[in-house]
Amino acid sequence: MMESYERVCPKYEHRIETAKELVSRAREKIEREGMPEKKLIWLELTGCSGNIISLLDGADPDFSYLITAMTKLIYNNSLMTAEGEAAIDAIMELPEAGYILAVEGAVTTKANGMYNVIGRWKGEPLTALQAIKLLGERASHIIAVGACATHGGVSAANPNPSGSVGIQRLLTKKVIKLPGCPCHPDWFMGTLAHLLLYGEPELDEKDRPLMFYSRTIHERCPRRSFFDRGIFAEKPGDKTCMFKLGCRGPVTPADCPVRQWNDYVNWPIKDDTPCIGCAQFGFPDAMEPFISYDTTREV
Amino acid sequence: MAMSSKEKCLVLLNIAKEADRDISLMCRIPCIYGRNAVSCELAAKIKEILELCEELAASDSNGKNIRPERQVQTSKSFTAEELASYNGKNGKPAYVAVNGIVYDVTNNPAWAAGTHFGQLSGKDLSTVFLSCHPDQSVLKAIPAIGELK
Numbered sequence: 001m002m003e004s005y006e007r008v009c010p011k012y013e014h015r016i017e018t019a020k021e022l023v024s025r026a027r028e029k030i031e032r033e034g035m036p037e038k039k040l041i042w043l044e045l046t047g048c049s050g051n052i053i054s055l056l057d058g059a060d061p062d063f064s065y066l067i068t069a070m071t072k073l074i075y076n077n078s079l080m081t082a083e084g085e086a087a088i089d090a091i092m093e094l095p096e097a098g099y100i101l102a103v104e105g106a107v108t109t110k111a112n113g114m115y116n117v118i119g120r121w122k123g124e125p126l127t128a129l130q131a132i133k134l135l136g137e138r139a140s141h142i143i144a145v146g147a148c149a150t151h152g153g154v155s156a157a158n159p160n161p162s163g164s165v166g167i168q169r170l171l172t173k174k175v176i177k178l179p180g181c182p183c184h185p186d187w188f189m190g191t192l193a194h195l196l197l198y199g200e201p202e203l204d205e206k207d208r209p210l211m212f213y214s215r216t217i218h219e220r221c222p223r224r225s226f227f228d229r230g231i232f233a234e235k236p237g238d239k240t241c242m243f244k245l246g247c248r249g250p251v252t253p254a255d256c257p258v259r260q261w262n263d264y265v266n267w268p269i270k271d272d273t274p275c276i277g278c279a280q281f282g283f284p285d286a287m288e289p290f291i292s293y294d295t296t297r298e299v
Numbered sequence: 300m301a302m303s304s305k306e307k308c309l310v311l312l313n314i315a316k317e318a319d320r321d322i323s324l325m326c327r328i329p330c331i332y333g334r335n336a337v338s339c340e341l342a343a344k345i346k347e348i349l350e351l352c353e354e355l356a357a358s359d360s361n362g363k364n365i366r367p368e369r370q371v372q373t374s375k376s377f378t379a380e381e382l383a384s385y386n387g388k389n390g391k392p393a394y395v396a397v398n399g400i401v402y403d404v405t406n407n408p409a410w411a412a413g414t415h416f417g418q419l420s421g422k423d424l425s426t427v428f429l430s431c432h433p434d435q436s437v438l439k440a441i442p443a444i445g446e447l448k
Contacts, residue, residue, distance in 0.1 A: 218408055219339050220332050227408065243411050250408030251416070258332055274411075282416055292412035294388045296405050 018211060019190035023061040026193040027069045038196060039099040040071040041091050041135065044078060045128035046116040046155045046164050047105025050182040051146040052078055058185030059263040066189060070196065077118065088121045091135065100195060101139035103167050106148040106155035107132050110163035136171045141195050143176045145188055150179040151281045158285050177207045181278035186259060187212045206281060217249035217275055220257040236273045246292040248277030304355060311351050318344045375445035377401050379423065382447065386421030387413020393420035397428045397438060401445040423447060
C-alpha cells in the first residue's frame, strides 16, 4: 500500500521511472536508427541465480522487453533451450566487442576453478574461471550483477573454502558493478539501456552507477526524523528508527527507499525490519550482525 | 596555495548564503525525500563552515594557520581492558580508539549495533582505520572523549 507521501511526490515518481525512461529511449533509438540489437551474454557463475530471478521479476520495463526490444540475449543457462556444448559454442565464436557480458555469481579460484563447472566445451569441463577469462576481456562492456560478481558476496563469505572472488579480480577491463543481494532489476535494466544509448554511465570510485548508488539509504529513509530525535525501535515490527537493532542503512548507498522492490511496493524498512546492507561491498561478512538485540540500549 | 584570512571569510560568506537558501528550500519542499537530501547538503555546508572557522580562530597574529590539535572533551584515560568493556552491548556505550584518542561512536549512524564493516567497538582500530580512511577527516565529526593509555 502506498504511503501518502509516495502518492504526491513527483520526485519519488520520477525516481521509479529512471530505468523505464532509459529503456524506452534505447528502444526508440534502435527503431529510428536501425541500430542492430546488441548481443547480450548472461553468465551464471558461482552464485544462487538470484539475480536472474530478480531480473525476471522486473516490472516496467520487464524481462520480455529486454530480450525482444533492447538486446539479443544469446546465452543464459537457466533460460535457453540449447544445452551442452552447442550452447557454449554459440558464445565462444563471437567477435571481439561483439557483445555485452553480464555476470552474476563470483568466480571460484581454488582447485583450478573446479568448484564451479558451468558447462562443457571441446569435450572438457568449462569452469567459471575459464569462462570469465575467455569471455571477459573480449566483451565491449562487462556488468557485474549482484553482490557475488561484484565483490565475492555470499560465495566468498568467511572462510571462503572455494576461494571465490569478484570478477574484477580476474579481469583488466573495467567492470561496471551493481552490488545487491540481489541486484534490483531496474539497476541492471537502466545501466544496460544507458550503455546502449550513451555508453558507460557516470560511476563512483567503486564503479557503481551514480544514478542508482549515489545516496545512502539513511539519507532518504522515511524514518530519518526518528533517528535524528533519538527515537529507536526495540524490535522488528516497531515503526521507529531501527538503528539500535543494527540497521545498515547509513552505510549502504542504494535507492531502495524510493524505488522499492517487487513492482515498487515494499522494501525492508517499510516492512519494519532493518536494512542488512546487502547492496554494500563486504556483504554479508562486513554487514553482520544483521540484527542485534544486545546493543547500546539496556535490555 | 593557502588562503588568506580575508579569502576564507569570503568563502564562509558564500557557504553561509547557500546554507540560508537551503534552509528556505527545506521549508517549501513537501516531500520527505527532498527534505532529507537538502538537509544532508546543509550538514555538509555546516561542516565546511565549522572547519573554516576553526582555521580562522587558530590563526596566529601573523595570519599563519596553526592546525589545532584534536580537542579531547575530557581528560579521561582508558587502558585497553577498560576500553574493551565499552563494546556497545548490554547498554554500554560503544567506544573505539584511533591513534591514541578514544572516540564515542555510540550514536554514530555508521556504527549500528556497535560494529562497522566487521570491526567491533571496544578496541584500538588504528591500523585498520588508516587502511580505509587515509585522510582521517571522518574523525572530525566523532566526539573524542579520552585517551588510550
